[in-house]
Amino acid sequence: MTTTVKTKKLSLVQAVTDGLRTMLAEHEDVVLLGQDIGKNGGVFRATEGLFEQFGEDRVIDTPLAESGMIGTSIGLAMNGFRPVVEMQFFGFIYPGFNQLVTHATRIRARTLGRYHVPMVIRAPYGAGVRAPEIHSDSMEALFTHVPGLKVVVPSNPYDAKGLLIAAIEDPDPVLFLEPMKVYRAGRAEVPETKYTVEIGKAEKLSEGEDVTVLAWGAMVPTMKKAAKNAEKALGISCDVIDVRTLYPLDKETISESVQKTGRVVIVHEAHETGGVSGEIASLINDTSFLYLRSPIARVTGFDTPVPVFSLENDYLPNEQKIERAIEKVVRF
Amino acid sequence: MLVKEVKLHDIGEGMTEAEILRFFVQVGDEVKVDQPLVEVQTDKMTAELPSPAAGTVKEILAETGDVVEVGETLLTLERVGGEEAREDKEEAFVGSADEPAGNERTKSKTNTMRIPRTKRVLAAPYTRKLARDNNVDIEQLTGTGPAGRVTDEDVMSFVSKKEASSRQVDEPADSDRKFAAAAGVAEEIPFRGRRKAIAKKMAQSVYTIPHVTHFDEADVTDLLAVKASLKGSKPEKNASAAAFFIKALQLALAEFPIFNAKLDEENEVIRLEKGVHIGLATDTEEGLIVPVLRDVERKSILDIHHEMKELTLKAKENRLAASEMTGSTFTISNVGPLGSTGATPIINYPEVALMAFHKTKKMPVVRGENDEIAIRKMMNVSMTFDHRVADGAKAVAFTNRFIEYVENPNLLLVELV
Numbered sequence: 093m094t095t096t097v098k099t100k101k102l103s104l105v106q107a108v109t110d111g112l113r114t115m116l117a118e119h120e121d122v123v124l125l126g127q128d129i130g131k132n133g134g135v136f137r138a139t140e141g142l143f144e145q146f147g148e149d150r151v152i153d154t155p156l157a158e159s160g161m162i163g164t165s166i167g168l169a170m171n172g173f174r175p176v177v178e179m180q181f182f183g184f185i186y187p188g189f190n191q192l193v194t195h196a197t198r199i200r201a202r203t204l205g206r207y208h209v210p211m212v213i214r215a216p217y218g219a220g221v222r223a224p225e226i227h228s229d230s231m232e233a234l235f236t237h238v239p240g241l242k243v244v245v246p247s248n249p250y251d252a253k254g255l256l257i258a259a260i261e262d263p264d265p266v267l268f269l270e271p272m273k274v275y276r277a278g279r280a281e282v283p284e285t286k287y288t289v290e291i292g293k294a295e296k297l298s299e300g301e302d303v304t305v306l307a308w309g310a311m312v313p314t315m316k317k318a319a320k321n322a323e324k325a326l327g328i329s330c331d332v333i334d335v336r337t338l339y340p341l342d343k344e345t346i347s348e349s350v351q352k353t354g355r356v357v358i359v360h361e362a363h364e365t366g367g368v369s370g371e372i373a374s375l376i377n378d379t380s381f382l383y384l385r386s387p388i389a390r391v392t393g394f395d396t397p398v399p400v401f402s403l404e405n406d407y408l409p410n411e412q413k414i415e416r417a418i419e420k421v422v423r424f
Numbered sequence: 425m426l427v428k429e430v431k432l433h434d435i436g437e438g439m440t441e442a443e444i445l446r447f448f449v450q451v452g453d454e455v456k457v458d459q460p461l462v463e464v465q466t467d468k469m470t471a472e473l474p475s476p477a478a479g480t481v482k483e484i485l486a487e488t489g490d491v492v493e494v495g496e497t498l499l500t501l502e503r504v505g506g507e508e509a510r511e512d513k514e515e516a517f518v519g520s521a522d523e524p525a526g527n528e529r530t531k532s533k534t535n536t537m538r539i540p541r542t543k544r545v546l547a548a549p550y551t552r553k554l555a556r557d558n559n560v561d562i563e564q565l566t567g568t569g570p571a572g573r574v575t576d577e578d579v580m581s582f583v584s585k586k587e588a589s590s591r592q593v594d595e596p597a598d599s600d601r602k603f604a605a606a607a608g609v610a611e612e613i614p615f616r617g618r619r620k621a622i623a624k625k626m627a628q629s630v631y632t633i634p635h636v637t638h639f640d641e642a643d644v645t646d647l648l649a650v651k652a653s654l655k656g657s658k659p660e661k662n663a664s665a666a667a668f669f670i671k672a673l674q675l676a677l678a679e680f681p682i683f684n685a686k687l688d689e690e691n692e693v694i695r696l697e698k699g700v701h702i703g704l705a706t707d708t709e710e711g712l713i714v715p716v717l718r719d720v721e722r723k724s725i726l727d728i729h730h731e732m733k734e735l736t737l738k739a740k741e742n743r744l745a746a747s748e749m750t751g752s753t754f755t756i757s758n759v760g761p762l763g764s765t766g767a768t769p770i771i772n773y774p775e776v777a778l779m780a781f782h783k784t785k786k787m788p789v790v791r792g793e794n795d796e797i798a799i800r801k802m803m804n805v806s807m808t809f810d811h812r813v814a815d816g817a818k819a820v821a822f823t824n825r826f827i828e829y830v831e832n833p834n835l836l837l838v839e840l841v
Contacts, residue, residue, distance in 0.1 A: 385548045385549075424548070424570075
């Protein structure tokens with residue numbers, strides 16, 4: 093027996109919209125909050141058409157106040173709603189950081205499990221779109237360090253919808269980071285119906301023998317190209333992994349791969365110091381130390397604020413940098 | 425000339441080690457008391473260490489950059505004599521007088537020179553695991569990788585070499601197979617313990633003593649008849665043939681004491697022994713062992729028989745006391761029961777002679793005045809002697825006398841003490 097799943101070709105941002113629409117339709121308690129997400133349809137058009145479809149009580153325009161938006165969402169979540177709040181840019185989340193760290197992520201522990209906070213914070217993140225200062229931040233590591241918060245980063249339309257639905261259904265706060273550089277970088281078949289992609293599971297994109305290469309978000313397509321180049325030019329075969337969930341990390345997939353290849357390159361556009369790559373390296377140290385054939389390599393952004401767009405390409409990891417790192421760990 | 429070790433002592437606040445910044449002196453330099461010798465740095469301070477004595481720098485035992493522990497020797501001074509007045513100061517300097525008593529840690533370090541730190545080869549964790557899984561001590565390998573790192577290949581080539589060398593023993597190459605069929609090693613037996621002791625003794629004997637073996641034969645028909653009659657009339661009084669032989673030997677030795685002797689080459693003297701103590705070469709599971717039957721001249725044939733039986737049993741059960749294995753003056757090897765008809769036995773060093781008794785068998789023998797052929801029970805004997813001590817004629821005469829006793833048991837009777 094075969095079931096035909098109806099799909100449509102969507103970009104990543106359209107898949108987000110589709111996921112939101114699916115959940116708004118299915119659950120009355122799902123509400124969207126954010127600046128200009130209603131009548132305007134959002135700065136990236138992620139909520140386009142939802143205001144018209146579900147009305148102002150479900151798709152709520154908020155004032156320019158991230159602390160208030162997150163705080164309000166916490167209150168809604170504790171009172172039976174499933175709020176999905178949009179940060180216009182991830183770099184704008186800092187005023188709401190306090191609400192997130194001191195309340196959203198602690199309510200379950202504070203109330204000994206009597207209350208929980210089933211909310212999602214959506215935030216377009218990352219550099220490479222020639223945005224002004226603060227608009228390009230990739231500060232996921234600030235949040236993976238906070239207990240009680242899941243951090244999810246899709247890299248493609250299918251995962252975007254599936255992970256978003258899983259995030260909305262999750263009983264606890266989830267930070268949902270949307271790589272704006274690949275928001276509209278191609279379309280992919282996305283099921284029209286509701287489906288989930290499990291939080292906490294990485295995805296193996298291609299099987300290889302020599303080196304494990306890991307990335308997430310907008311770095312995934314770059315990583316894939318670099319791995320392909322390494323294979324073609326150097327004959328190095330790469331186990332390519334889209335990490336997808338930064339907290340909790342997929343220990344099994346990562347360690348299994350590293351134990352096979354013995355070599356690791358971790359790619360992220362966030363600053364190097366304190367980046368999630370450090371945590372992954374630590375996980376590998378814990379699970380796979382004896383399998384390592386060379387030091388774990390990282391290809392990351394620099395320890396500077398993300399520069400203005402004229403220097404943006406120098407800041408970001410690119411195919412060449414990743415390929416060099418792959419070669420280095422294999423030739424060690 | 426006195427040599428004084430200049431050691432690193434605790435220069436304050438319980439320091440345990442210091443880094444050598446530089447030496448102010450070189451080997452051969454003359455130094456005065458209190459002259460700075462070396463500058464060291466601890467985690468708290470930099471200090472110059474003054475010389476505890478006047479003298480010449482003999483050796484410098486540490487290098488700039490070394491981290492030296494308290495109590496290690498930094499350099500040695502060769503002192504001109506008559507420096508007694510400096511002694512107190514010096515004691516203070518070497519760090520025993522100003523150490524609290526019972527500071528064992530420091531004291532035990534005294535006189536040690538630069539404790540060797542564990543050798544560390546460079547290798548990736550995977551390589552180390554590979555080595556461990558293959559039972560290779562990675563610290564023994566020489567790395568061929570960058571910066572001398574041990575690579576996976578280094579480990580595996582070591583393993584394959586090891587396997588190859590063990591294969592050479594187990595399964596020889598095709599060309600060697602024919603030879604190996606005859607000489608192939610099926611098992612390796614450790615050459616230790618009893619076996620090695622025997623080997624040492626034999627080599628010592630054979631390399632020291634010029635051996636000559638004289639062969640002869642004895643007609644033991646009558647002796648065996650005596651035994652047979654004893655067996656018939658008084659079985660409990662029956663003795664083994666060997667007991668008779670020993671008695672016969674003892675009587676022969678009384679006439680030829682040169683074969684009951686020891687040569688002391690060093691003192692250039694041949695010592696004739698008073699008693700006749702017969703060594704009994706005995707085959708045991710672990711190899712040859714020689715218990716000693718003492719004072720044969722004072723024992724009856726039956727005593728000899730019983731004692732020999734007991735000693736042989738003890739030997740086989742490994743119960744002999746050390747005193748029961750030493751002091752023999754002449755040794756016999758009764759291989760007859762095993763079936764031998766001749767041998768060139770090796771003397772039980774430092775004795776002078778040894779006799780082996782071989783298999784007794786029925787032989788046609790020409791006898792009597794009428795040259796009649798009779799069937800007699802004949803036994804070969806091999807008499808080995810030290811040609812330094814005695815000559816062939818004497819050995820023949822001695823053997824003849826022995827044979828005479830064996831062939832005429834009545835003679836044994838009349839010689840009874």
